Amino acid sequence: DAKTTQPNSMESNEEEPVHLPCNHSTISGTDYIHWYRQLPSQGPEYVIHGLTSNVNNRMASLAIAEDRKSSTLILHRATLRDAAVYYCILRDVQGQGAQKLVFGQGTRLTINP
Amino acid sequence: GAVVSQHPSRVICKSGTSVKIECRSLDFQATTMFWYRQFPKQSLMLMATSNEGSKATYEQGVEKDKFLINHASLTLSTLTVTSAHPEDSSFYICSARTGISNQPQHFGDGTRLSIL
Numbered sequence: 001d002a003k004t005t006q007p008n009s010m011e012s013n014e015e016e017p018v019h020l021p022c023n024h025s026t027i028s029g030t031d032y033i034h035w036y037r038q039l040p041s042q043g044p045e046y047v048i049h050g051l052t053s054n055v056n057n058r059m060a061s062l063a064i065a066e067d068r069k070s071s072t073l074i075l076h077r078a079t080l081r082d083a084a085v086y087y088c089i090l091r092d093v094q095g096q097g098a099q100k101l102v103f104g105q106g107t108r109l110t111i112n113p
Numbered sequence: 114g115a116v117v118s119q120h121p122s123r124v125i126c127k128s129g130t131s132v133k134i135e136c137r138s139l140d141f142q143a144t145t146m147f148w149y150r151q152f153p154k155q156s157l158m159l160m161a162t163s164n165e166g167s168k169a170t171y172e173q174g175v176e177k178d179k180f181l182i183n184h185a186s187l188t189l190s191t192l193t194v195t196s197a198h199p200e201d202s203s204f205y206i207c208s209a210r211t212g213i214s215n216q217p218q219h220f221g222d223g224t225r226l227s228i229l
Contacts (some may be wrong), residue, residue: 043206044220045220049215101218105156
């Protein structure tokens with residue numbers, strides 16, 4: 001599975017935007033970029049995913065670099081409920097690995113009131 | 114949105130007991146289900162992948178005779194931890210997805226297993 005690199009932790013203030021970076025320099029052409037987050041004592045929650053173009057949904061935006069070797073998850077206006085561990089994961093839609101999500105260490109996001 | 118229900122949420126039992134954890138997809142047909150384990154302050158570790166009606170595929174280092182997985186229907190998978198010991202204490206999380214390519218996986222809320 002192609003690897004991703006994320007900062008171990010980040011901190012932001014409530015009601016401010018948050019930009020969570022992810023590097024994936026070995027990404028292949030069939031890898032989708034997925035983001036999940038995990039709140040304490042809960043299972044992960046899907047946030048967003050994309051291939052090449054930037055994506056927006058009600059939770060967040062995903063900005064993907066033109067060479068696809070990095071991406072940024074954007075929370076436009078953080079709330080205390082956004083404090084979680086955020087995982088950036090590459091998932092290949094082809095071959096045996098197509099079905100698996102393999103989690104790295106993620107970024108622990110702290111939101112200050 | 115898609116919902117995955119996991120039961121029980123917490124189990125405390127004696128060493129040597131076998132424990133069964135259920136995972137249900139409530140509003141979609143889960144062609145594929147996954148089981149993960151998570152130790153404190155660590156990330157999720159994939160244990161196995163199961164397709165409905167087929168034998169599960171276990172990740173390297175996961176004992177298939179220790180962690181029995183059954184995926185008999187499109188909405189239910191079970192994980193049985195056989196003859197559990199204290200080192201099996203962990204947070205077990207199931208996940209499910211449809212057969213449609215590139216759809217997100219949906220996760221249950223996890224089962225905290227404590228073996229005394």
